[in-house]
Amino acid sequence: MKRTEILGKKFEELIPSSEIDARIRNLASEINRDYAGREVIFIGILNGAFLFAADLFRNITLKARITFVKLASYEGTSTTGTVKELIGWNEDIKGADVIVVEDIVDTGTTLERIVDELKIRKVASVRIATLLFKPDAYKKVIDVDYVGFRIPNDYVIGFGLDYEGYARNLPSIYKMIE
Numbered sequence: 001m002k003r004t005e006i007l008g009k010k011f012e013e014l015i016p017s018s019e020i021d022a023r024i025r026n027l028a029s030e031i032n033r034d035y036a037g038r039e040v041i042f043i044g045i046l047n048g049a050f051l052f053a054a055d056l057f058r059n060i061t062l063k064a065r066i067t068f069v070k071l072a073s074y075e076g077t078s079t080t081g082t083v084k085e086l087i088g089w090n091e092d093i094k095g096a097d098v099i100v101v102e103d104i105v106d107t108g109t110t111l112e113r114i115v116d117e118l119k120i121r122k123v124a125s126v127r128i129a130t131l132l133f134k135p136d137a138y139k140k141v142i143d144v145d146y147v148g149f150r151i152p153n154d155y156v157i158g159f160g161l162d163y164e165g166y167a168r169n170l171p172s173i174y175k176m177i178e
């Protein structure tokens with residue numbers, strides 16, 4: 001079992017890179033089939049989704065564009081606490097068929113925030129593609145349409161996911177073991 005250590009925390013391999021690569025190609029084929037003849041805009045959520053989005057998009061054969069947005073935290077008033085704002089919109093997405101590309105869906109709070117924003121921007125349709133999904137942590141009702149891997153409720157790193165900003169460059173997914 002491959003192990004690694006980041007900032008004093010121990011992690012062991014959960015999903016090897018070969019499995020991730022194969023699964024992403026399968027997801028892309030599913031999307032190519034489901035959207036045949038249509039144009040799609042992929043919206044990657046930074047920072048975590050950059051590797052998954054790149055590998056998925058590379059395997060898309062549809063007429064497609066990709067853009068990225070980022071959730072930025074800023075301090076709200078004393079009653080609202082920390083507010084998260086989605087920044088970086090630079091495409092007109094009104095009337096578009098959109099696929100949101102996430103690294104991981106955990107509680108679903110981030111996803112809900114993004115889907116609300118897309119509804120305000122009057123997209124024609126929205127589906128969700130995520131590399132990882134933690135069903136035991138998920139608290140929302142939005143369907144997660146394309147899931148790479150369902151994983152237990154552990155903290156994971158690698159393939160874009162970080163621990164304190166590090167480990168995004170690991171080609172496999174690792175879970176924290178202590």
Ligand code: IMP
Pocket residue numbers: 048102103104105106107108109110111154155156157161162163
């Ligand atoms: P949610 O809003 O609770 O669904 O969390 C989504 C965001 O939290 C993801 O986009 C990640 O940035 C981060 N996150 C959640 N779980 C993990 C994890 O196990 N490892 C690294 N980041 C995580």
